[in-house]
Each structure stands twice: as C-alpha cells, then as structure tokens.
Amino acid sequence: MPIPPDTEVAALAQDFNQMASRLRQLMHTVETERQRLDMVLATMADGIVIVNRAQEITLINLAGSALLSGGDAPVRTSIGNPEINLFQEALQSVWRMPFGETLVTIDDLVIAATDTSLRAQVTRLPAPEGDQTLIVLQDLTDLRRAERSRRVLMMSNI
Numbered sequence: 001m002p003i004p005p006d007t008e009v010a011a012l013a014q015d016f017n018q019m020a021s022r023l024r025q026l027m028h029t030v031e032t033e034r035q036r037l038d039m040v041l042a043t044m045a046d047g048i049v050i051v052n053r054a055q056e057i058t059l060i061n062l063a064g065s066a067l068l069s070g071g072d073a074p075v076r077t078s079i080g081n082p083e084i085n086l087f088q089e090a091l092q093s094v095w096r097m098p099f100g101e102t103l104v105t106i107d108d109l110v111i112a113a114t115d116t117s118l119r120a121q122v123t124r125l126p127a128p129e130g131d132q133t134l135i136v137l138q139d140l141t142d143l144r145r146a147e148r149s150r151r152v153l154m155m156s157n158i
Contacts, residue, residue: 047137055084058132067118067137087135090122094133117144
C-alpha cells in the first residue's frame, strides 16, 4: 500500500503493510509445514488413519490404504467402512477413556483377504472440528512368517 504524506494515515499505512508482510510470512510457513507433513505421511511405512466420531476416515496415508485394502482398491471413507469395522471395539474403548489414557493396542489383527498381520495402536486426538481417533498400523506379516518358518524348522529338527 502506498504511504500517504499525512503522518497519521502514513503510520496506519505502514502498520498495515507490516501486518500484510507478516501474514504472507505466516501463510508461507503454514504451507511449508503442510507440505512437509504430507511428505512424511506419504513416505512412512506405517499406516496412518484418522477417523472422526461418526467413524468416517478424515485422513489416510498411502501405507494405511495399502494395508487395509491389500493395495488393490481405495479404502472407502464413509460410515460403515468394513476396514474401520475391524477396529470397532478399540474405537469404543478409546471413546470411553479420558484423554491421556487413551491408547489401545491390537496385536495380531489379520486382514483375511490378504493374509496380512497388523498391529494397530488406537488413540484419541483432540481436534478443532471435534474429537478424532488416530489409528497407527504396523505391518507384522514378514515377522509372523519368519516366526512360523522358524517354528517349522525347530519342529522338523526334533
């Protein structure tokens, strides 16, 4: 904004220009952080799923989608999602707990269609648009296969 010669108006225009500059800097910082978070989520091996109180998926990363669907089809984000139904009991437990005590771990969750073994950690997140639940999925398939192979080898050596 051009600064007029009147001192009061000039001071106001200068303040306005400083606020506009600061706002541009803040918007750039927010955008940079959003891009950084997007990159982290896209490249993680663990699946990240955020579900709202209505059990709709509000965020899912590529790994989460691949782990829940077997990589063949996109995961539905609507209510009644069969993938989210796998976590129904954990979601209900988490909603009953107070904040700070809301971590539920599900070990050896098996996605039958793909024979994938998962560990899921479910916790509640405060969010401006209402409470949400974070589900972190870890693929244990290779570990479980190695354990089975080791057991078979041990049994064959006996």
